[in-house]
Amino acid sequence: MEFLRPASWREALEAKAAHPDATPIAGGTDVMVELNFDRARPGALLDLTAVPEAAEWAPDGSELRIGAGVPYTRLIDELGTHLPGLAMASRTVGSPQIRNRGTLGGNLGSASPAGDGHPPLLASGASIEVESVRGSRVIPAEEFCTAPKRNALEPDELIAAVRIAPASGPQQFSKIGPRNAMVIAVCTFAIALHPDEQRVGTGIGSAAPTPIRAREAEEFLAAELDWSGRGVLPDSVAKRFGELVAQVATPIDDVRGSAVYRRHALSVMARRTLGWAWHEHCSGRQECA
Structure with a gap:
């Protein structure tokens, strides 16, 4: 196995072009597991840890541009106030040691339906x-994710960065696993309220071949919410939102949980995260519940 260690982003791109079968490695929290269990044996490893550009983030117009090599710990510490949903998800990733090493780009590259960063x-x-x-x-x-463990990258391409707008409203994330910490998700759910646009965003993980959105649930909720922040969230709206989220999922039975359980859990998580997000949106208004 060949080991490539570029010192700049340009060198990394040139190395990937010359060795399209090379597997990029930064934190190594996914790649090394595959190697250790002999599930993968790439012709080359492309080590990106010496590429400074990959570990940088900065505002870029109305968005934040987050380099693919920024680890979870920095997402939490440096971007938690800008991207609370992503920070919440990052806190659920493995142990502190894994969060120090693991990167958002690596999570995307592995394209696991259970990747915590996707929703x-x-x-x-x-x-x-x-x-x-x-x-x-x-x-x-x-x-970006096209099938389990498959993504939209061409053989000579690398993930450079994630482009994401700072939160314009409340964001929440919920994860269920067989124990309280360091688990692969049974299922995950993320919600983002965008009050300025009167829009809702959702993300579902570990309940379909790829991470997915619940578009019908988003449209339903956006039309039902009192975006002035003065209305009570009706139980019927929260319940229907949860049902619509669960309906879009196409989970499987596996060692971590059954399809029936995953759908039920998603419905509960959708209702709860909506309640938390709505409470935050209404914070300080006595009319809210």
Whole structure:
């Protein structure tokens, strides 16, 4: 196995072009597991840890551009106030050691339906910037994962960054696993309220072949909410929202949970996260409940 260690982003792109079968590695929290269990044996490893551009983030117009090599710990510490939903999801990833090493780009690259970083990106309307020596392009987050463990990257492309607007309203994330910490999700759910646009965003993980949005649920809720923040959230609206979220899921039975359980859990998580987000939206208004 060949080991490639570029020192700049340009060198990384050139190395990927010359070795399209090379597997990128940054934190290694997914790749090394695959190697250790002999589930993958790439012709080359492309080590991106010495590429400074990959570990940078900065405002870019109305968005934040977050390098693919920014680890979860920095997402929490440095971007938690800007992207609370993504920070909440990041806190559920593995142990502190894993969060120090693991990266959002790696989570996207592995394209697992259970990836914790995916649902908040969907709820926020994020996009993925990918690049090769041929140029760059931007892929909507909901189109990036194409099948379990498959993504929209061409063989010579690398994930450069995630592009995401700072939160314009409350965001919440919920995860269910067989124990309280360091688990692969049975299912996950993210919600983002966008009051200025009177729009709702959702993201579902580990309940379909790829992370998905619940579009019908989003449209229903956006039409039912009193965006002035002065209305009580009716139980019937929260219940119907949960039902619509569960209906879009196509889960399977596996060792972590049954399809029936996953649908039920998603309905409950959708109602609860909506309640938390609505309470935050109404914070300080006595008329809210």
